[in-house]
Each structure stands twice: as C-alpha cells, then as structure tokens.
Amino acid sequence: MAKRALITGLTGQDGSYLAEHLLGLGYEVHGLVRRVAMEDPQRRFTRISHLLDKITLHPASLESYPSIFNVISRNQFDECYHLAAQSFVAESFSDGFSTMNTNINGTHYMLAALRELQPQCRFYFAGSSEMFGKVREVPQKETTPFHPRSPYGISKVAGFDLTRNYREAYDMFCASGILFNHESPRRGFEFVTRKITAAVARIKAGQQKDLRLGNLEARRDWGHAKDYVRAMHLMLQQDTPDDFVVASGGSHTVRQFCELAFGQADLDYRDYVVQDDRFYRPAEVESLIGDASKARTVLGWTPDYDFESLVKDMVSNDITTIAGSSGVASSVQTVPS
C-alpha cells in the first residue's frame, strides 16, 4: 500500500519540492493549507499548480489546535513533514510575537495532536542553521551549541527542543533536520538570493535600475532546495529517529553571490548594487558553514548542485520568466517594517 504523508507548508519552496519527490516515490501526499490560500488559489498555489490533481489539501491553521486535530483525527498518516513557519528572519525582528506564536505553538500543536491520535506517525521538524546564530564552532555540526540571534532563530530552537522532547518522553519517531540555507527558482522574493537573481533579470531587461541590499559581507552555506528535501525524506526512513545537519560545506558572501549572479548575465554587480542601511538586521548571523558528514554517512545523502550550478539555475530561470513579464509588482524592494 502507498505510504501517506502529510506536509505542512506545502505551498512553499520546500513543500512543493518535497511533494514532487514523495509523489515520485509513490506516496499519497496530503497538505495542510490555510483557508485564505484555498480562496486565492491562483496567487497562493503557484508553486503547486501542476500538482493540484495529484494531492489532497486540508484547510487548517497552525494557530488553531482544533483545526489541526480535526485533520489528523480524520486521516491516517505514515509520515508528517512539518515545514510551515514564518521563515523570514528580518520579519521576525519586526513582529517577534507572531513569529513565536506560529512557529513554536504550531510545532507544539502538530506534535500534541499526533501524540494524541497517531503516535506511530513519523514526524520531521524543519530546524535551521539560524539556531547556531553567533557560532560557537566552525563548521557547525549536530553537536555545536545553539546561540540564536533572532526571534526566528529562538523559535526554531524551541521547535527543535519540543521535537526532541516528544521523541524522548513519548517514544515517538521525531527527527529534526538542521538545514542550512537552501534556495531555488521557487525561493520567495524577500530572501537575498532571489532578490538578487530577480534583480539581475529585471536590470538586464531594463525594468530596474539598481539593487539595494544590506550586509554584503554576511556568509552563508547555500545549497539547492531540491537536494535538501531528499534528506528530509531519508531522515524518516531510518531505524531510529535522530537529528541531521544538511549543508553544502561551502561558504560564500552575499557579495560573491552578487558577483556570480550578475556575471551570469554579463553584468558587473558593482555598477548596480547599492548598500542600504534599511536592510541591515539588529543582530546579524555573520557566518555559517555546515558539516553534513553525518547525513552523508548515515543517510547516504549527496547533493547534486553546487554553488555555481545553484546560482546558474536561479538566474536563468528569472531571466526567462521575469524578463518576459511587465515587472511592475515584482520590482518593489520591500523593507521589513
């Protein structure tokens, strides 16, 4: 019989790639989606429009325990991938309360409902390299202590601790992936990589004059989301639940990302990138680099993309899709309030 998986955050970058991956493996895929998304499918389901006839969507909110309980009480699941969250770090400084409520309570509600109704269902929690924050060792691995630097990072540490506590206290199969930055042509426009590649496409098409960014010296370990969702699935196929770092092992600055992305379009980033104080954060995570040896050895996980092929994929996609559009709405450079 086909395994049945429930994904929260199905409409996002990772959720859409994970759904494709699981469908390819013969899974029956279900997703929790907010009712507002169902009311506005053209805008909210852009990443999953090609999957809509193959998946089952359930309206529920991470802010409502009854709505989650309701879905889980009516359907049996073998695996649950909890990806939904307020995931934009800058926004978490603007509204720490909402970030904490959604990310911490949402994870707690999912775990509590599963414990009550389906304790045998395997649970994946989307942890983050933001949990390492002000890093205590280089590179970061599963044993590196956490020192989060934002409400978002704090909420992810809480979710990670909740997941481990359900594993230890209730003997449930609960695993966390500590995923470093992962990007793709489906990345949201507020994140720095997509902001850059979309700007490259619009500048090339004459629709935008410059690109305003914050800290160009921040270093990140960037990989491709398509590779990272495979690791999520592998974590739930193990004999025992555990936590895994998923990372490329490479580290580049935002400036280097700009250089490569603009270079892909035969442009020099120095002619277009303007540093703007509004995009700096009150507390920055200066540098991240992950050690994914455990995932490689235990899960047998290996990424297909490296930094260069990731940037190439994003730039070529944006040049094809954005340059052909009017570019009016997408050229607005939003600043966290």
Ligand code: G4F
């Ligand atoms: O692209 P970012 O906003 O991603 P960040 O903060 O590293 O977090 C992302 O990755 C985490 C790890 O997987 C996730 F947990 C999290 O949910 C999210 O997906 O920023 C990357 C870096 C930062 O240092 C930021 O200060 O880019 C710097 N940056 C410089 N200028 C900018 C900008 N970031 C954004 N978003 N916009 C700028 O204009």
